[in-house]
Amino acid sequence: MTDLLLHHRRITTIFDLLGDKENDITFSTGWALAKSEVFLENLVGSVFPIARSRETTTIYLQEHAEDGGYTDIEIETNSAHIIIEAKRGWDLPRRTQLNRYARRLKRSVSLRAIVVVAECSPIYAKSKLPDSLDGKPVVYLSWKRLLRIARKSIQSENHTGKQLLRELCGYMEGLMSMQNQTSNIVYVVSLGADRPEWSTLSWIDFVRKKRCYFHPIGIAGWPKEPPNYLGFRYGGKLQSIHHVEKYQVVNDLSKHISEIGTDLDSRDHFLYKL
DSSP: OOOOEETTEEOOSGGGGTOSSHHHHHHHHHHHHHHOHHHHHHHHHHHOTTOOSSOOOEEEESOBOTTSOBOSEEEEOSSEEEEEEEOSTTOOOOHHHHHHHHHHSOTTSSEEEEEEEESSOHHHHHHHSOSEETTEEEEEEEHHHHHHHHHHHHTTSOHHHHHHHHHHHHHHHHHOOSSOTTOOOEEEEEOOSSOOTTBSSOHHHHHHTTOEEEEESSSTTOOSSOOSEEEEEETTEEEEEEEOOEEEEESOGGGTOTTBOTTSOOSOEEEEEO
16 A cells, blocks of 8 residues: 655545645536536536536636636536535625626526535525525535535446546545544633623533533634534633534524523524533
């Protein structure tokens, strides 16, 4: 067994040679869609179940338009035009960006849609994304769902297509967080003994008595992706390390923790069960 390393990074699939940035993932997905008709057909079918299969198709990567900006992936067939905006992590595109894409969808075809791909849960995405823009549907597909589509496509592909899609799935599984269960990194938080004005519990009490913790998502240095382990410092030393049994995204903590009042800000938080 021979190991291949690139700048001390292990290469296990052909797509790993590109890298792990957002554009690298986009280009890898675009290449697989162009080379696997089954994957392409299944992806288009997940957006438009009535779309005709095996039409003449053109796939564009980072197409620029006069109104500014680049689309990540555009799929054009005889009857459909799909613009895909791909994000790594829980970030979602702003409505202004989606509006710009909606204006770029071709009027000459009957099936038009914007597809957003990211790592966040469908429930979280639904609360942040519009259902449609100017009559064109906005469809959310998590990377996890896209992986399921790729895996399903392997069954109907030829030998070359099977190998390509297996490589793509291995590459994506290594990159997407999806709360990676193999990660042993501990995110350490310093807790104060004080009691916030909006709570009847202190910060230490949340951990010791309620076996929970929470923080805003992706602002002021807080992580955008949920860690597997949380460590807590107080009294001048590291007191405990907890495995995150589960987490959810909430914007009203008072509905989940009775000791918290309704005057806490309503921004999105990760709420962890320890």
